[in-house]
Amino acid sequence: MTATIPKTDDDLQLLEFESVQLAEIGAPCLHLTCGDEMPSPTVLKGCLAKGNAVIIDFPVFSDGRGFTLARQLRQSLPAPHPIVAAGHIIPDQADFLHRSGFSHAMINPLAFAAWQTALGMVSARFQHMPNSPRGR
Amino acid sequence: MMTDRIITANWLQDGAVIWMTDSLGWSIDRSVAGIFSEARFEQARGQAVLDEQNNLVTAVYEIVIDGKAEMSMREQIRANQGPTVAPPSDSGPHTQMTARK
Amino acid sequence: MYVYDNIDRTFLADRSRQFRDQVARRLSGALREDEFKPLRLQNGLYLQLHAYMLRVAIPYGVLSGDQMRGLAGVARDFDRGFGHFTTRQNIQFNWIKLVDAPDILDRLAGFDMHAVQTSGNCIRNVTSDPLAGATPDEVEHAHGWSEIIRQWSTLHPEFAFLPRKFKIAVSAGAEDRAATGFHDIGLRIVKSRSGEVGFRVLVGGGQGRTPRVAQQLTPFLPKRNLLSYLEAIMRVYNAAGRRDNIYKARIKILVEAMGIDAFRDAVDAEWVTIRDSAVELPDRERDRILGHFARPTLGEPEIAEDKIRNQRETSRGFDRWMRHNILPHYDPGYANVTISLKQINRPPGDASAAEMEAIADLADTFGQGEIRVTYSQNLIIPHVKRSMLPELYKSLSTIGLGGGEDGLISDMICCPGLDYCNLANARSLPLADRIFEHFSDLGMRDEIGRLRLNISGCINACGHHHAADIGILGVNKKGVEHYQISLGGRAGEDAAVGSILGPSFTEDAVPAAIATLVDVYLHHRQRDENFAATVTRLGAAPFKRALYPNA
Numbered sequence: 001m002t003a004t005i006p007k008t009d010d011d012l013q014l015l016e017f018e019s020v021q022l023a024e025i026g027a028p029c030l031h032l033t034c035g036d037e038m039p040s041p042t043v044l045k046g047c048l049a050k051g052n053a054v055i056i057d058f059p060v061f062s063d064g065r066g067f068t069l070a071r072q073l074r075q076s077l078p079a080p081h082p083i084v085a086a087g088h089i090i091p092d093q094a095d096f097l098h099r100s101g102f103s104h105a106m107i108n109p110l111a112f113a114a115w116q117t118a119l120g121m122v123s124a125r126f127q128h129m130p131n132s133p134r135g136r
Numbered sequence: 137m138m139t140d141r142i143i144t145a146n147w148l149q150d151g152a153v154i155w156m157t158d159s160l161g162w163s164i165d166r167s168v169a170g171i172f173s174e175a176r177f178e179q180a181r182g183q184a185v186l187d188e189q190n191n192l193v194t195a196v197y198e199i200v201i202d203g204k205a206e207m208s209m210r211e212q213i214r215a216n217q218g219p220t221v222a223p224p225s226d227s228g229p230h231t232q233m234t235a236r237k
Numbered sequence: 238m239y240v241y242d243n244i245d246r247t248f249l250a251d252r253s254r255q256f257r258d259q260v261a262r263r264l265s266g267a268l269r270e271d272e273f274k275p276l277r278l279q280n281g282l283y284l285q286l287h288a289y290m291l292r293v294a295i296p297y298g299v300l301s302g303d304q305m306r307g308l309a310g311v312a313r314d315f316d317r318g319f320g321h322f323t324t325r326q327n328i329q330f331n332w333i334k335l336v337d338a339p340d341i342l343d344r345l346a347g348f349d350m351h352a353v354q355t356s357g358n359c360i361r362n363v364t365s366d367p368l369a370g371a372t373p374d375e376v377e378h379a380h381g382w383s384e385i386i387r388q389w390s391t392l393h394p395e396f397a398f399l400p401r402k403f404k405i406a407v408s409a410g411a412e413d414r415a416a417t418g419f420h421d422i423g424l425r426i427v428k429s430r431s432g433e434v435g436f437r438v439l440v441g442g443g444q445g446r447t448p449r450v451a452q453q454l455t456p457f458l459p460k461r462n463l464l465s466y467l468e469a470i471m472r473v474y475n476a477a478g479r480r481d482n483i484y485k486a487r488i489k490i491l492v493e494a495m496g497i498d499a500f501r502d503a504v505d506a507e508w509v510t511i512r513d514s515a516v517e518l519p520d521r522e523r524d525r526i527l528g529h530f531a532r533p534t535l536g537e538p539e540i541a542e543d544k545i546r547n548q549r550e551t552s553r554g555f556d557r558w559m560r561h562n563i564l565p566h567y568d569p570g571y572a573n574v575t576i577s578l579k580q581i582n583r584p585p586g587d588a589s590a591a592e593m594e595a596i597a598d599l600a601d602t603f604g605q606g607e608i609r610v611t612y613s614q615n616l617i618i619p620h621v622k623r624s625m626l627p628e629l630y631k632s633l634s635t636i637g638l639g640g641g642e643d644g645l646i647s648d649m650i651c652c653p654g655l656d657y658c659n660l661a662n663a664r665s666l667p668l669a670d671r672i673f674e675h676f677s678d679l680g681m682r683d684e685i686g687r688l689r690l691n692i693s694g695c696i697n698a699c700g701h702h703h704a705a706d707i708g709i710l711g712v713n714k715k716g717v718e719h720y721q722i723s724l725g726g727r728a729g730e731d732a733a734v735g736s737i738l739g740p741s742f743t744e745d746a747v748p749a750a751i752a753t754l755v756d757v758y759l760h761h762r763q764r765d766e767n768f769a770a771t772v773t774r775l776g777a778a779p780f781k782r783a784l785y786p787n788a
Contacts, residue, residue, distance in 0.1 A: 035480075062275050062358070064398030068475045071395050075510060090272050092259065099394035114267075121255045124248035126388045127464070128515045129395070135244055136522050149264065150334035151288035191266045195284055208716055209664065210655060214286060219656030221666040224587050226318030230309075230594035 017098040030054040034065040044076040053082035067100040074101035091118040099132045142169045145196040166215040241349040249346035257339035281352025291333040292355040297365035297383035298326030298610035302597035307348035309593035322586040326610040360390035367609035371619035373567040379409035381530035400478035401486035418732025441492035444698035448734040449489040469508035538570035541624035548627045561642035576616040577641020585651040586614030646688045654694025661694035663711025663718035675748035688768040704728035
């Protein structure tokens, strides 16, 4: 039904966090990188209207700005609007990405099992996040 | 020779300080550390990188040694495998001293 | 103290399992070292000078007797029979094997302890007043709020990869015993004029290469907004803190670059989007946590003063101990007891496994089963009946821990230095011994009075030398260990960074140099001025002149 997100040379695939399955979604409307400013309200409104994904690229997995960017984007683009983590990300970040507001991650399909295992390995929720309320 | 080097690292599994030997193996005994000059050093370095990639060692680096210089204090401490001051010694499991009140 | 429930215990079990899996993947190569390192650090495991070092969290410095016994067991079974208490109220073990680490985390979890976020670019152990809940000078029990912050900061998904480490301290006393002025965020619990209790929020303090005293962000933050405000600060820092240079990555650099007013504006802009939202701590959860921190019900103590007076006349050791190791308690029949871990031939802050077990017993017998780790690397048993002090002193003496004095020149704060640390430029421990020896005369120590002397083995300043009356910084000058001396630092509510007096000294020359500074003080002090007050009054000049007469 919709075009897939263009695959990179590595033939990556999209992991959807909520369903823990590989997924396909439409072409992105915005491609951001860690360290980018928040897009203007006009741009965000456009994204919201079209329903297209926002990709946030991690140049390195330890660049934590991507998490704040996703969290801030969620304020204008509430779930289930697709926000995709891409670039250098590792399975051990799965919960952090998910709870910060990412709906999908672009992963190497060979690592799918590792991502699956990582998601939900630590169930604690000690703080409120928009898509994962606190456990207590 | 001015470009003589020794290669040191830590075992990945237990963190022990190790030195590369002449035969390109590793030892916790610095006195058997290989001293590598120019061409041999490249070969030794290559082996170290391989061992790192094979998840045997980590934190590899080289120490340039020349004829006159002593080991730095840091390297002396690493070679001696312990601090220069004694930690408190454990006198074994302590039995309860006083009855609970 | 906080007692774990099923959610907390499940978390530790999950976390252990996760780390075990990560270690296995590292050993197999499925995780590269550069990917594994931040994960390893966030479980407190450093690759250090001799081996891996494990830093176990002691939340705001509080642990039970059972937990202390548990740590003794870890020291004995997995390390070399001792542990080191740090300036952030944690404990460190120095010869840990990576392959043992998952088992150690499991063992720790068995007595509700862990090493979560004790290292790495994340929010670290929240530190606090070691006398909280036992002191007459507090607005409220600081540990309840420390626990609230600890839980909020644990595995916060947005802040797991900050530009750099992040340290928060909480104090509620009139005297700031948590050095909040030198933390990334310092929280001082205060009472407004209307009697409402809230937080004075400080930001941008720190030691290290560029020491800074924290600046005020807001004079009064209502309690109910604590978490949203903290999140707003963290978000500004996470987004804008420098990531290009590890020496410029702390929040203190950002606050200075932006200016405190612009920084505050940025925080407020974030805050307005989450203030009073679901981010805040629900009342029920707040009450649940704070409920663990009511002052204990203390039994009626017997009148003790005659007994104590007699004992002080009989025993000089007990008399000194009463003078220097007893801290005030809100109940006149009780006391808070300092166990000094500062002695000749003891690395400051180190305790053997047997000593830890003995102290655990003493806390159970004489206290309320609780022990606190102090910022100055000592231990405190709170809530001891004054009538039991002579017996406690006797028990401590039997195990060799009846000496030492809180706050005197011998009570040095000292980092492990080059004897243990990869980052160090010089050793700190032998120097501590030499200074200790130089001032071994008890009468001299008493004469000098309160003097904070701190030693750091490198510019990272883990020994907090910037915050000391006399600070010593180890440097490497052409391969030889040298030491720079600074003067006039303060760690309390009037925090200040000390200033270097002049060129560095060899290790041999340091004790005499310290003695020179002490002599200047003794010569010039007025009435019962302490060292800090004399330095404030006179400035550094007379001290500099005495130290460098030919300059």
